[in-house]
Amino acid sequence: MAEKLVYPPALLSHEEVAMDRAAFMDTLRRFHSFMGTKFMIPVIGGKELDLHALYVEVTSRGGLAKVMEERKWREVMARFRFSPTTTSASYVLRRYYLSLLHHYEQVYFFRAHGALLPPAASALTKTPRRMVRGRSSDQPAAAAVAPETGKRAALPERLGGEPCSFSVTGSIDGKFEHGYFVTVKIAGETLRGVLYRVVEPPPPPPPPPARSGYNLFFKEKHPELKAIHPHRERDYSKMIGDAWNHLAADDKMVYYRCSAKDKERYKMEMQEYNDRLKLAPSTMAGSAE
Structure with missing residues (x-):
């Protein structure tokens, strides 16, 4: 039986990595190396994402789960001043936080140790849904809504390997030139939004x-x-x-x-x-x- 993956010890305190960008980037690279996960600096809207600023903005508000529960994600978004043409910035920013910073946050902000902790349900259910032609994408926190009304699709596995225990019901309410108006129900909550084609920057x-x-x-x-x-x-x-x-x-x-x-x-x-x-x-x- 393979040995269960556990968190590595924090090399510095949260205060030290929050104050020092170089220390943050060094410990983040080491963290992903220990976890065996691929690390890279993402690009949004043609610019490299400042992961240190993202970590500081989220943890200064109590961590990702609290930010989502208290609906403070727009405050975090305001720090980055994305171009209005970067229509998927909110989704992409949350996706990168889940894939690159969630487990790091558990160790350096919450001082967690031992087995990996999956994201809280609030961090997943309130994340914009990424959909690829009626099937779930392979990114964390995405949910699938099939084009046909009433179709069900299971959520993908959370970070840490624990499957979600609920499904999504979705319907298409209307169509426009580049996408659809949709309604989805997740864990008793009804969300309305759009599916749209994103013109990615070169x-x-x-x-x-x-x-x-x-x-x-x-x-x-x-x-x-x-x-x-x-x-x-x-x-x-x-x-x-x-x-x-x-x-x-x-x-x-x-x-x-x-x-x-x-x-x-x-x-x-x-x-x-x-x-x-x-x-x-x-x-x-x-x-x-």
Whole structure:
């Protein structure tokens, strides 16, 4: 029988990670490494999501479950000032909190230990429903509403592996150009909202490629030549090339070292870039109030 996964001990206090973004990001990466879960910095509306700000905004209000129960999610949303065109921001923000920060919150804010704790029902049932052509998506806290009236669909498993114990009844009340007006009933609560197609922003551009030692030297010398010889632009490449060829080995080594660091930067940024592309959201999303 496989050993049951348990929470790792907190490396710092909640106050320390809330005050220090670098400490927060370091402990969050270590936390996901211990848990064996994939970690990446999400992108919403073409910008990287500030996970530290999200954690601080939610925990300063008592944690995700309390934020949802007291209907303070809009206060959290206001901190990020998403573009009005980012129509799925509320859903995506909650989804990322559940997948990246819920268990971290349990350890660092609530000081939990031992077996994993699934999200509270309020954190799931009040999260906008994400629907993909009548079937549940594989993201946490999503619920499926089939296109036909009255169809039932089981909620996906919660984080931590414990299945939800209730189902969703939904109906389509109307149709518009890009989606549907829907009503769903969850655990005795009736929610009305829309299913709509989200036009996702274009993927972020890839990171700038790594530069060679000569490239770095060229970038440094070009403005100097432009200031000294403003009318000899055609000669800049030759002049910089000659200067590079006559540069002492020790002086060249400075640029080679900078180039090696830039290659490491490029390798890391390309890995994060490829991870973002793999996690691009699907083309159908829903919201509910």
